[in-house]
Amino acid sequence: NDDNGWRLAEELTPEDVSEADGYGRSVAIHGDEFIVGAPRWNEGEGHAFVYSYNDAGEQQKEEIGMENGTGGALFAWSVASAGEYLALGAPRHGGGTVALFSRNDNGMWEQMHSLASPDTTDDQRFGETLAASDNKLWISATLFNERNGGVYHVDLSDPQVSEIITPDGPQFRSGFGASLSADNNIVAVGASGQDNFEGAVYPLHVADDGVSIGEKLFNAASEIASITGEMTECESGAAGMFPCAEVDMVSFLTREEIGARRGIQVNDVWGWEDPQTGKEYALVGRTDGTSFIDLTDPYNPVYLGDLPKTATANQSLWRDIKVYKDHAFIVADGAGAHHMQVFDLTQLRDITEPQVFTETAIYKGVYSSHNIVINEDTGYAYAVGNDSGGETCGGALHMINIQDPVNPTFAGCFAVTRTGGRGTGATHDAQCVTYSGPDRDFQGREICLSSNGNALSIADVTDKDNPVALSIAQYPNVAYTHQGWLTEDHRYFYLNDEGDETSELVEATRTLIFDISDLEDPILAGEYFGPSSAIDHNLYIHGDIMYQTNYVEGLRLVDISDPENPIEVGHFDTVPYGPNDNSPVLGAWSNYPYFKSGTIVVTSGREGVFFLKRRPIDT
Structure with missing residues (x-):
């Protein structure tokens, strides 16, 4: 606003959703459109809402659903703007599915591709999180290998799912892929369960000859240093920093x-x-x-x-x-x-x-x-x-x-x-x-x-x-x-x-x-x-x-x-x-x-x- 601060401009709340639908669980911006996911809509089948404004400033709304959607699929649990596509994850549709939508000849969003993990032997929660950059879509599978997690990528010029990417020495329930963010040739992969849920981030470096994983990054700022040498007396309600x-x-x-x-x-x-x-x-x-x-x-x-x-x-x-x-x-x-x-x-x-x-x-x-x-x-x-x-x-x-x-x-x-x-x-x-x-x-x-x-x-x-x-x-x-x-x-x-x-x-x-x-x-x-x-x-x-x-x-x-x-x-x-x-x-x-x-x-x-x-x- 004029005071260089943030203000609430508008609330986007459709009349046909309830508190139980998870409306707002995922959001993304695609050009001048705003996408909001409601993954628990209709007993967990999932639904997404696309908002835009015409030249007169009037709000337009379009609703999109998944082909062959089922209850519990959690479609629109994750959303990403991916080049010409909108990518929406349904992590409980089978072992997980990502639907790619693009505009059809009538200017409406239409599902063009359905992506799944190449490994269909178990529930990987494929599509739990999404990120996109430089015509590549990144897709997590957080339950892969007993919750150790993994990440796939897709070249959007020919949407085929890659082999899974995992760090060396995966940890039990590390949740690699719990969050994703991509920009140019760097992808940040969150692993919220790493090191017994103290968490870490892994950088992925994208090059013409493939993808490499960098050293994990983590915050150790909360650690307390050892205290030895003499008594720290309890004075005025504290012994040092300890009440x-x-x-x-x-x-x-x-x-x-x-x-x-x-x-x-x-x-x-x-x-x-x-x-x-x-x-x-x-x-x-x-x-x-x-x-x-x-x-x-x-x-x-x-x-x-x-x-x-x-x-x-x-x-x-x-x-x-x-x-x-x-x-x-x-x-x-x-x-x-x-x-x-x-x-x-x-x-x-x-x-x-x-x-x-x-x-x-x-x-x-x-x-x-x-x-x-x-x-x-x-x-x-x-x-x-x-x-x-x-x-x-x-x-x-x-x-x-x-x-x-x-x-x-x-x-x-x-x-x-x-x-x-x-x-x-x-x-x-x-x-x-x-x-x-x-x-x-x-x-x-x-x-x-x-x-x-x-x-x-x-x-x-x-x-x-x-x-x-x-x-x-x-x-x-x-x-x-x-x-x-x-x-x-x-x-x-x-x-x-x-x-x-x-x-x-x-x-x-x-x-x-x-x-x-x-x-x-x-x-x-x-x-x-x-x-x-x-x-x-x-x-x-x-x-x-x-x-x-x-x-x-x-x-x-x-x-x-x-x-x-x-x-x-x-x-x-x-x-x-x-x-x-x-x-x-x-x-x-x-x-x-x-x-x-x-x-x-x-x-x-x-x-x-x-x-x-x-x-x-x-x-």
């Missing part, structure tokens, strides 16, 4: 500093104290392995090396670690034939330079497992959330004798089939202890408290041949019963539900408080609500403090000395950008608060690993 209260930052290491490449996230954490030296070590899970960190000087933590995922495993978001008899036991979920790694931690004593380690033993009784639970008193481990092969035990307790750590042996299965999303008793996480609580009938027995997706299950597993279900505890507004921990007197169990915030069943982060003084009749004694709606993940209890890791909100410290009336007494936000809400964005994943030094280790998905201390130090 906090009553929690100081001892140090911080980025993902890269602990052996992760771009796109690799951190997840679980556990700790080990060397009984010979008293040194403390953090064992940090990554999506592709495990990192070991020496905390002898917590102000200057030292990365010792990497234990990669097993040779037969896939990369996976989930990894879980526990320790028994100076050995780490490591499982991964969604990882195919990962199995359970056993690693002798005494190897860490004399390391001076980062190493690539090999597991000491592999237990192949399980393939993928979501968590590993260990009762150090009895020497039994429990793999839970098992799938993909081996003895899954319905996803419930796969019991393992680990009294000889490098020779684990299968000890049986146990499931409460009235629980779990599929009625198999599938367990997401559990805590198994030698019970010393107020219920005299079970003192000295081995008791497991399992978070089973839709309920808390309590069982006596002392006799591995005849484990006994004791009770099921349910609660209102259940979404996904995720994880919890016992108070040290074994009277209360604090439980989190990972899905109730995102499902908007509750208005704030909720922790459920169960009184289990009668193991056969647990009672929901109360609910604790945090200050935001952040998604709760893992919580642990040490003394009278509950240490909660809640995704975008970070670490929360809650005083439970009055068990049914918790009070927050401190926090440290590991994700210092964006709101603390119920967005499904990974942040604080887990914590380990049991080191004698008082160092609290907190993992935060894309940020790295934090080493913290609360005031006063809990020893």
